[in-house]
Amino acid sequence: MLQVLIFIELALRALLLGALYSIISVGFSLIFGVARILNFAHGIQLVFAAFLGYLFYNIIGDSITAALFAIFISFLLGAAIEKIIYPFRHPEIRTIMLTFGLGRILEQILYAVWGPVYIMYPLYISGSLKIFDISISTHRIILAAFAISITLLLWLFVTKTKLGKAIRAVAQDEEAAMIMGINIKRIRLTTFAIAGALAGTAGLLLNSIYMFHPAIGWEYLGIALSIVIFAGLGDIRGAIIAGFILSLTETLIGYFISPLWRTVAYFAIIIITLLIRPSGLFRRSG
């Protein structure tokens, strides 16, 4: 019975993390597609949103409202980052250093305000679900369902809606999209803002199960990078699939070896993928 419990626990964790990682890396991938910019501040944006949510919770006292406020602020932060970076996108090396520096600024703002603390977002649904003598926390189940539905909505948004199609068109060919009457500037700004909001959502949800400290953003940046590299830069469907594959790998490594190996595994995946197949695993022609 214990083994069944462990299996269910691991599967649930892999699904939950997979959905959250997909949300993070789809945002990252969208930015790369639309602007050809690797946003090294993406991981910190996620932690920043979690800390903002924590701050708002202490003011307002309601975790859902505070979360909505924090997500709205990270939406605006994404747009602001586009405004800051985009005029300086040449040469490439400068953009990389610029986004890196912006991430460092956000991280250090967190340090300056809170200091080296651990926080946990106070969003918890108590209770447990009992199936054949096995009890599973309701919080995790609801969170997993919520995260997976966001992933599905995101997929529908990118493939079916007009805005999503416009984003993909700009990613494919900027000039052709311009000729078709798409307002590229607006699409770019929207994409950065949406990616920011997605990062914020994922950050708040992750922070309700894992503790965050200001510098952990780099670790999530590494996770997003390894998913995006594994799938191929700019490949949105691949990023969603890779998110689930890598979260499963992480869960298994964490259970069978040691959670300390998580970071090693992620960065090793980046290195191996880039050395063997730099274009990504799911690369299709065109």
Place this chain on the structure above:
Amino acid sequence: MSQLTLNKKLFLNIIGIVVLALIPLLTDNPYIIHVVILSSVYAIFASSWDLISGCAGQINLGHALFFGGGGYIVAFLTLWYNIHPLLCLPLAGLSMAALSLVVGVPSLRLHGPYLAITTLAFSETIRALILAFPEVTRGDEGFSVRAFLHGYIPNYYVSLLLMIVLVGIMHYIGNHRLKLPLAAIRQNEVVAQASGINTTKYKLLSFLISSFCSGVAGAFFAFYRMAVTPEALTIGMTIDGMTMAVIGGRGTILGSVIGAFALTFISESLRGFIYRVRHLIYAALLVFFLMLMPEGIINTLASDRIKSLFYNMCSHLLKRRAKRQVNYGS
């Protein structure tokens, strides 16, 4: 004219070195000496980043790997094998150069964002490995290292000597010996390759030298601090070095020295809350310089407008003196 500017530059450098060498005679405040030691270690680190990323244009986001790695090599060599400290410095440098081959041979064929990600990934993997084997590397605690020089003055002269030698070597390579091939690679690698430059060779060579110098600096820093922690391998360390190089002027090795001295002196002269947020100030300066003054201090000062102003002034004075001499002669 070029001879004259060369002499002028040499003169300025010599003045700088002499002033630095005389500092212990002028002041017996150990704090100032400590800050200069820190600055010179950071100067080596920043200019070694500048050699690979500024001169050769290969963005390296994991440069702290070689700095912290040098420190760890020192800890292993002194604690396990009891090797003489003086031998440890070159050994740390050499092992970091070997590590740079491991990192560089596969990753330098990538470019742009891919290279940035790979270097970052290598550095973070090693840091995660150090944290994953606490029984070998003592995890977060790190090692304590026996100091090999006691007192500030010997440490000061050794750090100064190291800075002069290593930065001099990197300056010679980056700005004289390999200036043209590295500039070609930085500006357009495909064209450089097409015009017969062995880009892989030059990139690897500059990467090798850069990580050697960084390793030696890290090793000296470990002896000076008498401790090695994974802190030296973090992204923050890379960003600090990057900031110094960007502020001083990317691609001019000597600019990074100026940047390192300026930033270290500024941050050490701060107190209280502002000292706590010094990394925020560093990052803000990095972003500010990248956006508004991407050339850095040294290049802005040496820009044509200011240079021509200076030359006009000089030539005016010289002409007047020449006229006067002619008058005297007649």
